[in-house]
Amino acid sequence: MSGHTTEIAFQSSQINGMNVHILPTAKFKTTTIVTMIEQALSEENVTKTALLAMVMKRATARFPETKRLRAHLDYLYGAIFDVDVMKKGERQILQIYMEVPNEKYLSKDATLLEAAIQFVGDMLTRPLVENGAFLEKYMNQEKETLRKRMESLIDDKMKYANQRVTEEMCKDEPFSLLVQGRVDDLPGITGEDLYSYYKEIMTNNPINMFVVGDVEQQNVSEIIRSQVPLERSDVKGFQVNQEQKQITTEREVIDRLDVGQAKLNIGCRTQITYKDDDYPALLLYNGILGGFPHSKLFVNVREKESLAYYAVSRLESHKGIMMIMSGIDVNKYQRAVEIIKQQLELMEKGTISDEELGLTRATLSNQFRELLDSARGMIDFTYNGVISGRKRQLDELLKAISSVTLDEIKQVADKVKIDTIYLLRDKKGEAQ
Numbered sequence: 443m444s445g446h447t448t449e450i451a452f453q454s455s456q457i458n459g460m461n462v463h464i465l466p467t468a469k470f471k472t473t474t475i476v477t478m479i480e481q482a483l484s485e486e487n488v489t490k491t492a493l494l495a496m497v498m499k500r501a502t503a504r505f506p507e508t509k510r511l512r513a514h515l516d517y518l519y520g521a522i523f524d525v526d527v528m529k530k531g532e533r534q535i536l537q538i539y540m541e542v543p544n545e546k547y548l549s550k551d552a553t554l555l556e557a558a559i560q561f562v563g564d565m566l567t568r569p570l571v572e573n574g575a576f577l578e579k580y581m582n583q584e585k586e587t588l589r590k591r592m593e594s595l596i597d598d599k600m601k602y603a604n605q606r607v608t609e610e611m612c613k614d615e616p617f618s619l620l621v622q623g624r625v626d627d628l629p630g631i632t633g634e635d636l637y638s639y640y641k642e643i644m645t646n647n648p649i650n651m652f653v654v655g656d657v658e659q660q661n662v663s664e665i666i667r668s669q670v671p672l673e674r675s676d677v678k679g680f681q682v683n684q685e686q687k688q689i690t691t692e693r694e695v696i697d698r699l700d701v702g703q704a705k706l707n708i709g710c711r712t713q714i715t716y717k718d719d720d721y722p723a724l725l726l727y728n729g730i731l732g733g734f735p736h737s738k739l740f741v742n743v744r745e746k747e748s749l750a751y752y753a754v755s756r757l758e759s760h761k762g763i764m765m766i767m768s769g770i771d772v773n774k775y776q777r778a779v780e781i782i783k784q785q786l787e788l789m790e791k792g793t794i795s796d797e798e799l800g801l802t803r804a805t806l807s808n809q810f811r812e813l814l815d816s817a818r819g820m821i822d823f824t825y826n827g828v829i830s831g832r833k834r835q836l837d838e839l840l841k842a843i844s845s846v847t848l849d850e851i852k853q854v855a856d857k858v859k860i861d862t863i864y865l866l867r868d869k870k871g872e873a874q
Contacts (some may be wrong), residue, residue, distance in 0.1 A: 448811060448814065448836050448837045448840055449835065449836060449837060450465070450813070450814070450820045450823055450824055450835075450836050451465065452464060452465045452652070452820075452824055453465070453466075453659050455663065457651075457663055457666050457667050457670075458666070458667060458670055458671060458672045458673075458674065459649070459672055459673070459674025459675075459677055460649040460650070460651050460666075460670070460672060460674070461648070461649065461650045461651070461828070462650075462651045462653070462662075462663065462666055463650065463651070463652045463653070463821075463824060464652075464653045464654075464657065464659045464662050464663070465652070465653070465654045465655075465817075465820065466655075466656065466657050466658060466659060467654065467655065467656065468656045469814075469815070470544070470654065470655055470656070470817055471543065471544055471547050472541050472542060472543055472544060472655065472817075473541070473542055473543075473544050473554075473555055473558065473653065473654070473655030473656070473657060474539075474540070474541045474652075474653070474654045474655060474817035474818065474821070475538075475539075475540040475541070475542075475558055475559065475562055475651070475652070475653050476537065476538070476539050476540070476651070476652045476818070476821050477537065477538040477562060477565075477566065477649065477650070477651045477652075478535050478536075478537055478649070478650045478651075478652075478825055479535065479536040479537075479538075479643055479644075479647055479648075479649050480533055480534075480535055480647055480648040480649070480650075480829065481533065481534045481535070481536065481643060481647055482532065482533060482534070482616070483529065483532045483533060483534045483616035483617065483619055484616055484619075485616075485619065485624075487534070487639070488534060488619045488620075488621070488623045488624065488627075489588075489622075489623025489624050489627035489628060489631065490623075490627075490631060490635070490636060490639050491527055491534050491536055491623070491643075492527050492534075492588060492621065492622045492623040493581075493584060493585065493588055493623065493628070493631060493636060494536065494636055494639065494640055494643075495525045495527050495536050495537075496525070496584040496587060496588055497576050497580050497581060497584050497636065498525050498538075498565055498569065498640075499511075499523070499524065499525040499565075500570075500580045500583075500584065501570040501577070501580060502564035502565065502568055502569060502570055503564070503568045503569065503570050503571075504564050504568060505564070505570075506570050514561070515561075518542055518554060518557055518558060518561070519542065519543045519548065519554065520543075521540060521541065521542045521558060521561075522539070522540070522541040522542075523539065523540050523541075523561070524537075524538075524539045525537070525538050525539070525565065527621050527622070528621060529617075529619075529621040530760045530826075530829060531617065531715070531758070531760025531761045531829075532615070532616045532617050532760075532761065533760070533829060534621060536643070538562055538565050538566070540558050540561065540562055541817075542554045542555070542557075542558040544655055544656050546656060555655075555657060555661075555662070555665065556665050556669065559662075559665045559666055559669045559670065560665075560669040562651075562669075562670065563666075563669040563670040563671070566644060566649075566672060567644070567670060567671055567672055569637070569640060571637055574634060574637060575632065575633030575634040575636075575637050576633040576636050576637050576640075577633065578633055581631075581632075581633050581636065585628045585629075585631070588622060588623065588628065589625055589628055591622055592620065592622050592623065592624075592625050593625065595620070596699070599699075599701055599703075599705055599866060600705060600767070600769070602705075602866065603705035603707045603767070603864065603866045604707060604765060604767065605620055606695070606697060606707075606864060606866065607695070607707040607708075607709045607765065607862055607864035608709065608765075610693065610695045610709075610862050610864060611693070611709040611711075611763075611861040611862035612763075615687075617761050617763075644672060644674075645672075645673070645674055645675060645676075646674070646675075646676055646677060646678050647677070647678065648677060648678075648679060649672070649674075650825060650828055651666065651670075652821040652824070652825070654817035654820060654821060655817070687711060687861075689711055689859040689860070689861050692860045692861070692862070692863060693861065693862045693863070694862075694863045694864075694865075695862060695863070695864045695865070696864075696865045696867060697864075697865070697866045697867070698867055698868065698869045699866060699867075699868070699869070700868065700869065701866060701867065701868055702868075703751060703769045703770070703771070704769070704770050704771065704772040704775065704865060704866060704867040704868070705767070705768070705769055705770075705864075705865070705866040706750075706767075706768045706769075706770050706775065706778055706779070706782075706863075706864070706865055707765060707766065707767050707768075707864045707865075707866075708765070708766040708779075708782060708860055708862070708863050708864070709763060709764075709765055709766075709860075709861045709862045709864065710763065710764045710765075710766065710786075710858050710859060710860050710861060711762060711763060711764075711858070711859050711861050712724060712757070712762050712763065712764050712854070712857060712858050713762055713857040713858075714762055714854065714857060715759060715760060715761070715762045715830065716759040716760055716826055716827075716830040716832065716834075717830040717831055717832035720850065720853065720854055721759065722839060722842035722843050722846050723846045723850040723851055723853065723854045724757065724759075724854050725757075725806055725843065726799070726802055726803070726806070726843065726846045726850075726851050727789060727851050727854040727855060727858070728755055728756075728757050728764060729802035729805065729806050730789065730794055730798050730799065730802050730851070731755050731766075731785060731786070731789055732753065732754045732755030732756075732766060732785075733754070733755060733756075733802070733805075733806075734801070734802065734805050736797075736798065736801045736802070736805075737754075737755075737798075737802075738785040738788065738789070738798070739753040739754060739755060739766065739768070739782065739785055740753055740754070742781060742784075742785060743768060743778060743781050743782060743785070744768075747777070747781055749768075749770060749771075749774050749777055749778045749781060750768040750769060750770045750774075750778060751768075751769040751770070752767070752768060752769050753766075753767075753768040753782075754766070754767055754768075755767070759826070760826075760829065760830060764858065766782060768782070772865075772867045772868060772871075773871075775865055775867070779863060783860075786855070786858065786860070789851070789852075789855040789858075790852065790855040790856060791852075792848050792849070792851065792852040792855075794848060794851065799848070803843055803844060803846075806843050807840055807843055807844065810836060810839060810840060810843070811840070813836065814836075823836065
């Protein structure tokens, strides 16, 4: 890759029923391998998927004890490894992450790339099972860890408020589910159940493997073919329901807990997702409204009116949602809502200065260009294209960002509607 290119050019192919994407580049001294296993978010499977991620990373058939598994990672020159879950729209993604030094930079002869892919292959095809079940010891330990993780959400008031507004505005939609699952599901999941589920998703669900580093595509492909011997037959794609909910009335929800600083979160429907033509205009809209320190929310709600400790907006581009998040003194609640709504009205009117527009264009463009300096960033960008069904080129997106007009931003603003106003406040008095 030259210093001026803005292309993220993965070479893609099918190997053992997986979509494999390889990006040879001399830019990094490590090789990054990320495997994404896709599942539709559902009450039936959300907790199983989260628990499976935790059980998988405890042991494999080759390394039946966690201590031995970690020792092997140390042997691989301190390889970074994790298995986790994330939510993209109404998909739950089980993700296996592996990063190892490139063997070209080691003084000893080493076959680190093959060893790393073999280790990922262990996760995907050679789990530790006994009598057709994951080991009860690891099951019990990870159930307890997952339960504590879910229950500790309430200790992080910012994340808790964001989950609560999501639950309220997306009632009866899979997106309302916490990606870690539900505590009440844990007792009913047995080692047999989880192993059966593991086999099902490894056989049937979409799997995308990404490899970024100073590698040769043919060599990587041959190693994957031999070290990840998945047998996959009927791989199912997911038709995720993208029906956009029309807003008729704003809802207000107030929760009371022992909190010092109140959290005011406003959930908006944008009616726009990653694959849509007006997605670049939505990026500009969000950036001008609340994406950056120069944005309207930060300047007007936090700086000028001193109503909030922070005031930002964030997109969930696969769901078509924008969250406005702020930390406020509870006695300033009504005024904060009023000022936030004023900023939304200014966006609708197109009351946007040349400076706001120019700074947002420049900052967004820089953020996307910085993806080229991050293996993980390039993988995430490409995967967003895979699951949305619209594989955007970075060049194309940068050009669109530079050419979005004020009228196009106003058209986006017309679509953005407040769905739910959520306040997490203390247990005393009334909000003003």
